[in-house]
Amino acid sequence: MPVFRFLFLVAALSSGALQAADLRVAVVVQDAAQVSLQGDLVPSGTAGADLVAFTDELAREICRRIRSRCAVSYVTFGEILPGVEDGRFDLGFGNFLRAPKREKRVAFSAPIFRSASxxxxxxxxARAFAGKLGQAVNLDNLRGARVAAMEGSQQQAFLNVIAAERELTVVATATTAGAFDTLGNGSADFALLPMRTGYALISHDKARRFGFVGPAVADHGLGDTVHIILPKQKEALRRSLNQAIAEIRADGTGHRIMRRHFPVSLD
Incomplete structure (x- = not known):
């Protein structure tokens, strides 16, 4: 009997029947209240819940495609890249733009969608600063303002570079909802956010106090293709991940997941 069981396991492995692997997956939260989430439920009352639900569903679909058992952790954006780099997470779903400093630390999947800020x-x-500037506000002409951005984001990195020249005060927050909250409590004049995130937070604000100001920006490292990150040494995982991404793009699954959570195109 033991010999039979051993031969069965060998045959199963060679046929690919036991290819499932345990992966630790990080999914970015938009609100600090979402960090302690358990299971599959994303409370709809929390800011950016639809964006978290989209990211979570995408992560689980990719895990299914690569035949892996994934343990999902809901964490802030700033925790994901260091966690992937030091091996605490195998996959990081934080809607990451490529950047040279990041590419030195982690590997990037094939693109999953495009983003702008x-x-x-x-x-x-918007009216007050337009009066000061003598023209409608946009990111290229903004001066003398307090601007919130998520800690560790490309938006924060860009603002830090131009802050002195433009007399900007950069207000760093742990989450995108935190950046949005600074507008409500008066500690920032504007927030610079990924467009999809901004849409989710604006839509959640029932008082309709805020909206987009100026056009979307994709240059200065503020937009391009968005990726999943993983440890640099896990090349086999990267190949499987890229195959899964190609499949969900080809069969329309990715588009359907997006439409379930966002009724308009935000690419």
Whole structure:
């Protein structure tokens, strides 16, 4: 009997029947209240819940495609890249733009979608700064403002570079909802956010206090293709991941997941 069981296991392995692997997956949260999430439920009352639900569903679909058992952790954006780099996470779903500094630390999957960045603010702030500037506010002409951005994001990195020249005060927050909250409590005049994130937070604000200010921006490292990150040494995993991404793009699954959570195109 033991010999039979051994031969069965060998045959199963060679046929690919036991290819499942345990992977630790990080999914980015938009609100600090989502960090302690358990199971599959994303509370709809929390800011950016639809974006978390989209990212979570995409992560689980990719895990299914690569035939892996994935243990999902909901964490802030700033925890994902260091966690992937030091091996605490095998996959990081944080909607990462490629950047040279990041590419030195982790590997990137094939693109999953495209992203751009956009200022968010109240109509009153937009009018006040337009009066000071003598023209409608946009990211290229903004000066003398307090601008919130998520810690570790490309938006924060860009603002840090231009802050002195433009007399900007950069307000760093742990989550995108935190950046959005600075607008409500008056500690920032604008927030610079990924466009999809901005849409999710604006839509969640029932008082409709805020909206997009100026056009979307994709240059200066603020937009391009978005990727999943993984440890640099896991090349076999990267190949499987890229195959899964190609499949969900080809059969329309990725588009359907997107449409379930976002009724408009945000690419």
């Amino acid at each position: 956009r200022l968010v603010g109240s109509p009153a702030s």
